[in-house]
Amino acid sequence: MSRSAPKSAAMTSIVTVTLNPAIDQTVTLDALRPGHVHRARSVRSDAGGKGVNVASCLADWGLKVSVTGILGSDNAVPFEALFARKGVDDRFAWIPGETRTNLKLFDAATKDTTDINLPGLAATPGALATVQAVLRQVGTEGSLVVLAGSLPGVLGVDTYATMTRSLKALGIRVVLDVSGPPLSAALASDVLPDVIKPNRQELADWAGRPLDTLADVVATARGLILRGIPLVVVSMGADGALFVTRDEALLAHPPPTQVTSTVGAGDALVAGLVAGLHAGLPLAETARLALAFAAGKLTQPGPNLPSRGTILAIVETVRVEELDAVPDILPSTSS
Secondary structure, three states, rough: OOOOOOOHHHOOOOEEEEEEEEEEOOOOOOOOOOOOOOOOEEEEEEEEEEHHHHHHHHHHHOOOEEEEEEEEEHHOOHHHHHHHHHOOOEOOOEEEOOOOOEEEEEOOOOOOEEEEEOOOOOOOOOHHHHHHHHHHHHOOOEEEEEEEEEEEEEOOOOOOHHHHHHHHHOOOOOEEEOHHHHHHHHOOOOOOOOOOEEEEEEEHHHHHOOOEHHHHHHHHHHHHHHOOEEEEEOOOEEEEEEEOOOOOEEEOOOOOOOOOOOEEEEEHHHHHHHHHHHHHHOOOHHHHHHHHHHHHHHHHOOOOOEEEEEEEHOOOOOOEHHHOOOOOOOOOOOO
């Protein structure tokens, strides 16, 4: 296929990048009371990290997806098992050492999760070069590459900005889900991603001011659109998510959901967003699918989706409103 020929959705590859993955150990408590001794209801461990979680949900949806990033070889079993079980194409760079374990305390009374994230592996320049080589190998024009999650401390804050520049030069579409200095560096670059998905607090941190009203969030998102990002998605927890392009601004409302675990809910939203982009859906349908992925994941432990039929049923319950039809004030929640 020539570089000028369009690619069909069926031929478009999807790759997720997780440079600082983790084994997520989720402890379920009756109620979290700081300073007190607790007895856990249950404990489970899942191979995780934002890109791994996105890939896991995409595989549940039935899409072929490759994963790459940097993993420790000393505790590889949970990742190998996940990729084998879901048919995910493993292209990780494996280095000596242990992938970090993140502790997640789930309060069954409030449905809140408290995260305790540990430092990552000491990534080597060689490992990052391997990841970049994988992306050149599996990514073709029109591919979707998801750059997601924190960076191990040894990598510079401009790592994602540099990767975005390289990927865009190959005609690859970049979906960026990062926060803090790496997000600032990526947005300060002369080559911008195709999609960003901050939550409201992450967007406010980047903007350097509170975003307490819907108008504040939309204005900030539109400012990024004017700078050259085609799609800005802002997740807002129980308040849903904003989907903003140059021509549209939509607010998608999540349906009522019985929460089993919040771990990976934001990553499931990204997976639904990518699935919509991969299928070439209109923005409103992409928004419904993204919210349905997130709602479906909330009913499952770990980064998993219910059946495809269940997700499609949830899609029908997601309400999407055009900007002018929604109220101006939102409470301060993030996802």
